Structures are given as structure tokens and as C-alpha cells.
Amino acid sequence: MGVKPIVLKLGGSVITDKEKPLTPDLQAIERLAAEISRAKVSSLILVHGGGSFGHPVAEHYDIPGGYVDPSQILGFSQTHLAMTLLNSWVMEALISYNIPAVDVHPSSCVVTKAGRIVNMELKPLKKMLKMGFVPVLYGDAVLDSEKGFDILSGDQLVASLAIKLGASRIIMGADVDGLYTSDPKKDSSAHLIDHVTLEELKSLKHKIEGSKATDVTGGMLGKMLEVTFAIERDIETVIVNATESGRVYKALKGEKVIGTIIEKGEKVG
Ligand code: ADP
Numbered sequence: 001m002g003v004k005p006i007v008l009k010l011g012g013s014v015i016t017d018k019e020k021p022l023t024p025d026l027q028a029i030e031r032l033a034a035e036i037s038r039a040k041v042s043s044l045i046l047v048h049g050g051g052s053f054g055h056p057v058a059e060h061y062d063i064p065g066g067y068v069d070p071s072q073i074l075g076f077s078q079t080h081l082a083m084t085l086l087n088s089w090v091m092e093a094l095i096s097y098n099i100p101a102v103d104v105h106p107s108s109c110v111v112t113k114a115g116r117i118v119n120m121e122l123k124p125l126k127k128m129l130k131m132g133f134v135p136v137l138y139g140d141a142v143l144d145s146e147k148g149f150d151i152l153s154g155d156q157l158v159a160s161l162a163i164k165l166g167a168s169r170i171i172m173g174a175d176v177d178g179l180y181t182s183d184p185k186k187d188s189s190a191h192l193i194d195h196v197t198l199e200e201l202k203s204l205k206h207k208i209e210g211s212k213a214t215d216v217t218g219g220m221l222g223k224m225l226e227v228t229f230a231i232e233r234d235i236e237t238v239i240v241n242a243t244e245s246g247r248v249y250k251a252l253k254g255e256k257v258i259g260t261i262i263e264k265g266e267k268v269g
Helices: 026-039 051-060 071-096 123-131 154-164 198-207 219-231 247-253
Strands: 006-010 044-048 101-103 110-113 116-120 134-138 140-144 148-152 169-174 195-197 236-241 260-263
Touching: 006 154, 006 247, 026 071, 026 247, 044 071, 044 154, 051 071, 051 140, 071 101, 071 134, 071 140, 071 148, 110 148, 116 154, 123 134, 134 154, 154 169, 154 219, 169 219, 169 247, 195 198, 198 219, 198 260, 219 236, 219 260, 236 247
Parallel strands: 006 044, 006 169, 044 134, 101 134, 110 140, 169 236, 195 260
Antiparallel strands: 110 116, 140 148, 236 260
8 A cells, every 4th residue: 555645735825926917926936846845755746726827817708607608618728728837837846846746737637517526537646646756736627517617626626636545634835824713814813723623613614715816716715615525534634824934844744833733523433
């Protein structure tokens, strides 16, 4: 049996300037590549978000609304293209730090049904992990068996990959220190929750919100809803601030780090 992989998500808000279209944060991308390289994780899958690349284009063509007009077909292509542009900045940084990263494009290996993953080609991913590669996926425009197409969030991908590939842990790299009692960008009295169980998370849901900037896939609330599926299967999830130097490194090493740990937290029997 192989080593259980860690699934690391780099949020779109972390690796791009979410307010400026098509603007990568190259400093953040390079620093994160250095942290990932230094952590020397034996089995790792990376997923990144769309930030100011995928979301504005997807919104313009209403890709999340599904296929209703032929003009959206080119919009699908443009959304995917925008994501491959961001992805290539990430790939270049990772490989320059000697991380054997290989990009895996969700648009060509995932089909959703009403927005939920129903088919995912796992064989290449499993083989890559076995050989020591680091597969890199991202939120993307994908084909959908009911709607024609849809946007697949990086967050849904993270949970699905973690479950299907038997991950040991999920690390969500965000632009805030973790999960707060309410949106820390709007509420100065919000405080960080360092540990939460699924049960406690359910009662907090009404205080967690979507994203401020253009984001077609739902902010912190969307993230929590997705990771719930993995946590239910006992995959521990930690949210850390990936804009702060060293936090992703510590999380990858399993060291104590500022952030939020979410666990199933139920007693068996
Ligand atoms: P990304 O694009 O990096 O995946 P998002 O911008 O979609 O991340 O979601 C993260 C944002 O969710 C944070 O920047 C924060 O403003 C917002 N948010 C809303 N409610 C909360 C909460 N209770 N705790 C933490 N963040 C929250």
C-alpha cells in the first residue's frame, strides 16, 4: 500500500490579485513553491483556485448557468484558457523549485451532473502519485451531463480527490487565518476558531459567507460545504492563511500552526 497523499488547496485569492482581472501574484506563487519544495511531502496533490483568472470570464458568459446559447461555447473555451494561463504560472514556479509537478486539466478528465462530479479519470492520477509526481489540478469549466457545462470549483475537486484517492489530510490555503465566527473582512469582532467538529460547524453555517470579489463558486461557505464530505469520511482538514509566510510549510509538515482544524469529532458506537 502506498503512502496516503495530502491534498493542498491554494486559494484563488492567494495566488492572484482578485480585484484585477488576469493578474497573478507571482511573489506569492514563488514563495509557496519554495515552501512546498522545502516540506518534502512524500505524496502530494495540489489544487488551485481561479481568482481573477477564471471567475470574471465564467461570469461574463454565465458558464455556471449551463448551456443556453451558442455564444457561450467560446466562453467555455475562454474560461478554460484563462485557467490554463494561471496554471502555467503555478507550474513554472513549482518545477523551478524541483517539484515534479504535472498539470491535470479537469475539463478533459471530469464530467459533472448538475454541478456535481460524476466521472473522474483517476488512473493517471493514481499512477502519477505512485511514481512520485505531484498532480496539479484547478477549478475549471467542465462538461455537465444535464446542463451542458458548468464551473467545477477547486473546493469540490479537493474534497472529491481526497475521498477518491484516500488522502490522509486536506490543507486549505486561504487569504484569512482560518474559519472565524463571522467574515473577518466585514466584522472586526470576528475571532478565529482553532478547532471545530462537524456538528459545531453545522451550527456556524449561517455566519459563514461567500466571497466579496467576483467568485462564481461561493467563498468560505462553499468551501466548508465541500470539505464536509471529506471530513465525514474522517479526513482531517486544516485551513491556514497561505498569504502568511511559513504557514503552508508548517501545515504540510504536520507542525502546530495558526489555523482551523476541522474534525469529524464523533464517538464510534
Ligand atoms: P479563495 O478564492 O481563496 O478560494 P474565497 O475568497 O472564495 O477564497 O473565500 C475566502 C473568503 O471567505 C475570506 O477571504 C473571507 O473574507 C470570507 N469569509 C466569509 N465568512 C468567513 C468566515 N466565517 N471565516 C473566514 N472567512 C470567511
